Amino acid sequence: MTATALPSQPTVIPGPPGHPLLGSVPALQRDLLGTLMEGFHRHGDVVTYRIGARWQRLGSDLVAVYHPEGVRHVLTNPQVFGRRTAGFDALTEMLGEGLLTSDGDLWKRQRRTLQPLFTPRRVAGYTDLMTAEAERVVGEGQPGSVVDLHELMGRYALRVVGRALFGDEIDDVAPALLRLVPFGSDLSLARSMQIVRLPLGVPTPRNRRFRQVSADLYAIVDRILARRSDGDRDDMLSRLHAARDPETGQPLSRAEIRDQVLVFLLAGHETTAGALTFTLHLLGRHPEIQERVATGDSDLVRAALMEGMRLYPPAHSTERRATADTEIAGYRIRRGTPVLVSPWVTHRHPEYWPDPERFDPDRFLGDRDRDRPRYTYFPFGGGQRSCIGEHFALLEATVLLRTLLTRYRVEALDAQLRLTPLITLRPAAPVRAALYPR
Structure with a gap:
């Protein structure tokens, strides 16, 4: 070729x-x-x-x-x-013009500015946070209980990225985000596939829904930004305020920070939640592989995750x-x-x-x-536009898999999954699994 x-x-x-x-x-x-x-x-x-x-x-x-x-x-x-x-x-x-959606010189400047926040060394600093959230999710399980893996993984991934961004304030907005994200994804995909797309200013029912969901998402981010003072916090939001373009010294504007936060919250948690959901479902359908992964080294845990993303790539x-x-x-x-x-x-x-x-x-x-x-x-794209959060997502997912599989044996209760390919790949129904103590 x-x-x-x-x-x-x-x-x-x-x-x-x-x-x-x-x-x-x-x-x-x-x-x-x-x-x-x-x-x-x-x-x-x-x-x-x-x-x-x-x-x-x-x-x-x-x-x-x-x-x-x-x-x-x-x-x-x-x-x-x-x-x-x-x-x-x-x-x-x-979502505005964050790193996911911007282009040209704007994207190049944003990428240069944000790249230092996602180096392997910086990402490793979130290991304790990820471990605490994994323990929290795993601790909610009851022996023999039936759970919806996607709901569980969605809460885990959103709390991880939310706490990384702005600490415990994610508790106030997590339920609304979990409700709005699939609506925003569905509406965006539907709009992209329209043969004739009317400007959003035209007040059709679909355009009104689109604009309302976007406004609701921005309102959530704006509430957090409005009550935050940078102070001496060491979270990602503070690092976004402090970040500078290494070539020009230019900071991110308030609007850019707002857009980046929204992209990180939505894209960051949706893709990781999907990767974990589908990988755990596959492991729950293949108990012999699950036992190897549960007792194996980190390379095998990572390999299971990579294979899960091969069969069910979030993007x-x-x-x-x-x-x-x-x-x-x-x-x-x-x-x-x-x-x-x-x-x-x-x-x-x-x-x-x-x-x-x-x-x-x-x-x-x-x-x-x-x-x-x-x-x-x-699964993370390629070329210069490859996903900036790849190291973060892989660490977050492997921490959860190690923590959950150490404590529980997962039995998937659905032979087949129905899928909804929105902007990211989602299950069309709850992904049921039973958790049994090891």
Whole structure:
């Protein structure tokens, strides 16, 4: 797979024909993950999905790239594949211009400013906090009790990131955030998939709901910021106030701090909660693997988590937009075309993942892990836009797994999980498990 000279004639990218007027939109809305997988199995590593009518002037194409080399090209060439897509525009409208949604020079300045807050050494300083919260969650369990793993992991992850940001004040706002986050995610995804998106100022029922949820989320953050004085606290909020761009010495503005806090709260806790939920469910379905992990070393705990994120990547798909004509695998990608990469599909590519639906943490141990090409696995994205919170999330998740599995044996009570692929991957119903003391 190459990305060099353009072919002399455009090559038709294969894909499903879809509905004559709506293209693949109904299928993507009804079953996003299944539609992407079916496209891969039927059409290969590069697939086009029609958005809208088949006639060129009444619709557009979404090109999905599934081969690791194509994924590498998309994620590591920001000069060719930009972030101004329908999905990121909707997230910006919901969350403002934080690190997740900003672009260009603004993003570069924010990344330079925030990177020192997420070095492995800085992140290790939160180990005691994470351990205390893990012990708190584990201590709530009763022998033989049935729990909803996603609800439990959501509370854990939100408390960890909330306490890291602004201490115990997270207690006051956690219930509201846990209620609002799925609404915000659902509304953002729905807005990004509209063929015609009216400006938010147009008072349609959907726009009013969107604006209300965004306002409610900002109101929560504003209440905390309003009653906080920096003082001598050593939390992430104080570090955000103190942070400076190493090139210019410029601090973050109040609006930028507000947007970063909201992004960290939402994106930080949603993805980690999902990774833990799905990993624990898989371990609860495979007791022999669970016993190995419970009594194994940290490498095996981490491998189980990585395999959980292979099968259930929290960021199941991400989108870019071609800012210039380019080529992938011999196919011409025209300027302006939305281009999608999907860990959900690439993590199941049989060329790199034998028996791809099987849960096998050993894939991430020893030579098997080292020998795979880089972009066969990318739950944290890639290129310069890779997730800044990767070290934080991995530490937070492994602390919880070690703590919970040391005390309890987890038995998953549901053979299959129904999924809701919003901005992040979520279970569509409670993920039931029984906890038995060891």
